[in-house]
Amino acid sequence: MTVVSLVTPASTASRPFGRAAAAPAEAPSFRAALRHLAGGVSVITTGQGADRTGLTVTSLASLSAEPPTVMFGLNLSSSSFSVLARHRSFGVNFLNATQKQIADRFAGRAGEKGEARYAGANWSEGLTGAPLLEGALATLDCEVEELIERHSHAIVIGRVREVRLGGEDAALIYWRGDYERLGWMAEEARTALGLRGI
Numbered sequence: 579m580t581v582v583s584l585v586t587p588a589s590t591a592s593r594p595f596g597r598a599a600a601a602p603a604e605a606p607s608f609r610a611a612l613r614h615l616a617g618g619v620s621v622i623t624t625g626q627g628a629d630r631t632g633l634t635v636t637s638l639a640s641l642s643a644e645p646p647t648v649m650f651g652l653n654l655s656s657s658s659f660s661v662l663a664r665h666r667s668f669g670v671n672f673l674n675a676t677q678k679q680i681a682d683r684f685a686g687r688a689g690e691k692g693e694a695r696y697a698g699a700n701w702s703e704g705l706t707g708a709p710l711l712e713g714a715l716a717t718l719d720c721e722v723e724e725l726i727e728r729h730s731h732a733i734v735i736g737r738v739r740e741v742r743l744g745g746e747d748a749a750l751i752y753w754r755g756d757y758e759r760l761g762w763m764a765e766e767a768r769t770a771l772g773l774r775g776i
C-alpha cells in the first residue's frame with residue numbers, strides 16, 4: 579500500500595496524533611485515489627433558447643430529502659458557471675447506459691459549446707424553464723438555492739421543484755477514467771427473462 583500525506587508540515591505539527599513528516603502529496607496522487615470512486619453520470623442543463631449550455635458531472639449528490647435539495651461541484655472556469663449564476667435554475671438528467679454520446683457532448687469532448695451540446699437528443703422544459711432530457715432515467719428541475727465558491731469550484735445547491743421519472747434502464751457510470759454501465763436496459767432484461775412480447 580502507498581501512503582501519501584496531504585498535510586503540510588505546519589498543520590501536521592499542530593495535530594497531536596499527526597504522523598511524522600511524509601512528502602507532501604502532489605495533486606496527481608489525489609486524482610489517482612479519486613479515480614476509484616465510481617460515480618453516476620448526470621448532465622446539468624442551464625439557460626434557455628440560444629443561451630442554453632450545460633455540462634456532464636459525476637459530483638451530483640443528494641443533500642436533503644426534506645426539503646428536496648441536491649448539490650454538485652461546478653468549475654468556476656467552465657462556460658456553464660456564468661449562465662447558471664444568471665438564470666438561477668438548472669436541470670439534472672441522470673443518463674442511462676446508452677447515452678454516452680450525450681455525456682461526451684456535454685463534456686465538450688469534440689469542442690461543442692452552448693446550444694450545440696443539445697443536438698441529437700430530445701428536450702422539454704421544466705417549471706423553471708430548465709431543459710430536461712427525454713429518455714433520461716430521471717430528471718430534476720431545480721432552482722439555485724446557494725452558490726458557495728471554494729477554491730476552483732462553486733458548490734451549487736439546488737432546490738428541486740419538479741421530478742420526472744423515466745424507465746428502469748441501466749445507469750451510465752464513470753469509473754477509473756472510463757464509462758461503465760450498471761444494470762440492464764429494460765428491453766435486455768425482458769429478452770433475457772424470455773418475457774419479450776408478453
Ligand SMILES: Cc1cc2nc3c(=O)[nH]c(=O)nc-3n(C[C@H](O)[C@H](O)[C@H](O)COP(=O)(O)O)c2cc1C
Nearest residue numbers: 633634635636637651652653656657658685686752
Ligand atoms: C465523467 C465526467 C465528469 C465530470 N464531472 C464534473 C463535475 O462534477 N464538475 C465540473 O465542473 N465538471 C465536470 N466535468 C467536466 C465538464 O463536463 C466539462 O468538460 C467542463 O465543464 C468544461 O466545459 P466547458 O467547455 O463548458 O467550459 C466532468 C467531465 C466528465 C467527462
